[in-house]
Amino acid sequence: xxxxxxxxxxxxxxxxxxxxxxxxxxxxxxxxxxxxxxxxxxxxxxxxxxxxxxxxxxxxxxxxxxxxxxxxxxxxxxxxxxxxxxxxxxxxxxxxxxxxxxxxxxxxxxxxxxxxxxxxxxxxxxxxxxxxxxxxxxxxxxxxxxxxxxxxxxxxxxxxxxxxxxxxxxxxxxxxxxxxxxxxxxxxxxxxxxxxxxxxxxxxxxxxxxxxxxxxxxxxxxxxxxxxxxxxxxxxxxxxxxxxxxx
Numbered sequence: 125x126x127x128x129x130x131x132x133x134x135x136x137x138x139x140x141x142x143x144x145x146x147x148x149x150x151x152x153x154x155x156x157x158x159x160x161x162x163x164x165x166x167x168x169x170x171x172x173x174x175x176x177x178x179x180x181x182x183x184x185x186x187x188x189x190x191x192x193x194x195x196x197x198x199x200x201x202x203x204x205x206x207x208x209x210x211x212x213x214x215x216x217x218x219x220x221x222x223x224x225x226x227x228x229x230x231x232x233x234x235x236x237x238x239x240x241x242x243x244x245x246x247x248x249x250x251x252x253x254x255x256x257x258x259x260x261x262x263x264x265x266x267x268x269x270x271x272x273x274x275x276x277x278x279x280x281x282x283x284x285x286x287x288x289x290x291x292x293x294x295x296x297x298x299x300x301x302x303x304x305x306x307x308x309x310x311x312x313x314x315x316x317x318x319x320x321x322x323x324x325x326x327x328x329x330x331x332x333x334x335x336x337x338x339x340x341x342x343x344x345x346x347x348x349x350x351x352x353x354x355x356x357x358x359x360x361x362x363x364x365x366x367x368x369x370x371x
Contacts, residue, residue, distance in 0.1 A: 148172040160199040219249040224278035228300040321369040
């Protein structure tokens, strides 16, 4: 007998269904119809090919609502809502955010201490699509988009990444010039660090800040980072800062 279950999912004011099945043919049919499908794996279907499906569970009757919503969002191409602060929503980045990023990065103060975007908008959008697939989906975290809740405006980016050659996850942040000096960066970074500890169970986070970037160095000091060493990357000098997170 084929197992097939429908779970109602409400996202952004809309209600839809997430299907759970243990049959590969049924799963393929549902997916071809544009439905979100979660695979149920058990000894009885071990010989079936589910390699084309992103998500699978072994106990479909014990799913947390947050997990169900996040699976549905990923399969439907909707961003995960990561966390909220009093003034901001932090969510996964989408290709639609790229236009706002170009406006933020157009100010010379932003790119003074940070790499710019791709020369062409479509190149950056393709990078975001690949980032969603290869980073968000694989790691479950990354650098996210910061939205001001009152206006709905994209005001920056913040999150966590893994830098090649370093052991600890890295905090990164950028707030557009019109929203600077209003406490947004401190508010958002504190929330990201709390999320890193509580949700991701990280015990230590690093930050790499150019030695001349006094504003970011002061913010990291306020966030509880301490200076560990100096490093050179691509000919530029950085302080490696570390912060222990509560267990």
